[in-house]
Amino acid sequence: MFTLYSYYRSTAAYRVRIALEYKGLHYSYKPVDLMRDGGEQHHDSYMKINPQQLVPSLVTAEGQVLTQSLAIIDYLEEVYPTPALLPYDPIAKANARAIAQAIACDTHPLNNSRVLKYLTHTLRIDDQAKQEWYAHWVNTTFTSLEQLLRADPSRGHYCVGDSVTVADLCLVAQVYNANRFKVDMTPYPNLMAINNHCITQEFFIAASPEQQPDYPATTN
Numbered sequence: 001m002f003t004l005y006s007y008y009r010s011t012a013a014y015r016v017r018i019a020l021e022y023k024g025l026h027y028s029y030k031p032v033d034l035m036r037d038g039g040e041q042h043h044d045s046y047m048k049i050n051p052q053q054l055v056p057s058l059v060t061a062e063g064q065v066l067t068q069s070l071a072i073i074d075y076l077e078e079v080y081p082t083p084a085l086l087p088y089d090p091i092a093k094a095n096a097r098a099i100a101q102a103i104a105c106d107t108h109p110l111n112n113s114r115v116l117k118y119l120t121h122t123l124r125i126d127d128q129a130k131q132e133w134y135a136h137w138v139n140t141t142f143t144s145l146e147q148l149l150r151a152d153p154s155r156g157h158y159c160v161g162d163s164v165t166v167a168d169l170c171l172v173a174q175v176y177n178a179n180r181f182k183v184d185m186t187p188y189p190n191l192m193a194i195n196n197h198c199i200t201q202e203f204f205i206a207a208s209p210e211q212q213p214d215y216p217a218t219t220n
């Protein structure tokens with residue numbers, strides 16, 4: 001049994017929740033409120049678990065702490081290889097990882113909560129500039145992914161072929177966040193077709209922010 005330190009609307013934690021649900025792995029959910037009391041990720045109790053002060057963290061039954069969503073997903077894939085989150089074919093595998101990394105490594109780090117907090121609290125940019133910053137980096141990546149998918153003759157219901165891969169986990173979590181920031185998704189029909197297909201699947205639904213115990217009765 002795993003323990004997942006998570007926040008309902010954390011993009012990175014959302015990816016890991018989908019992987020756990022997809023593989024049918026049981027976990028207990030420990031909420032880390034990134035907003036309350038200056039952010040519980042900075043509290044001593046959590047810093048002992050993850051000195052990076054980020055969610056997610058996944059603790060194994062043996063007490064090993066795993067951090068970084070893509071590293072956690074790699075671990076789950078190695079230890080619980082079926083159902084797989086990476087294609088068998090090396091080229092398809094590289095393509096799935098490339099899409100995942102375009103989102104998780106090139107986009108999300110520019111837009112995560114600590115960066116947005118720094119922009120507003122330290123550099124004093126206003127809400128409109130923050131919104132533009134957020135949308136700019138999402139649009140930069142999504143424009144290129146949309147082109148990539150449009151040109152891919154092998155594309156099925158998912159980013160790579162007809163099976164769920166790590167790319168879809170990253171896509172769905174990033175689209176959720178982009179919708180929260182009201183980024184216009186109409187230029188991305190291929191990405192949205194995949195997203196809309198994914199979010200009807202049982203394991204994506206179970207992992208969604210709305211299904212988490214810390215999802216608030218009213219959101220802002």
Ligand SMILES: N[C@@H](CCC(=O)N[C@@H](CS)C(=O)NCC(=O)O)C(=O)O
Nearest residue numbers: 010011012054055068069112113114
């Ligand atoms: N590269 C990390 C990113 C983790 C991350 O940025 N987590 C955000 C939530 S999505 C966080 O914990 N933010 C805390 C903060 O902003 O202080 C991963 O993939 O796990």
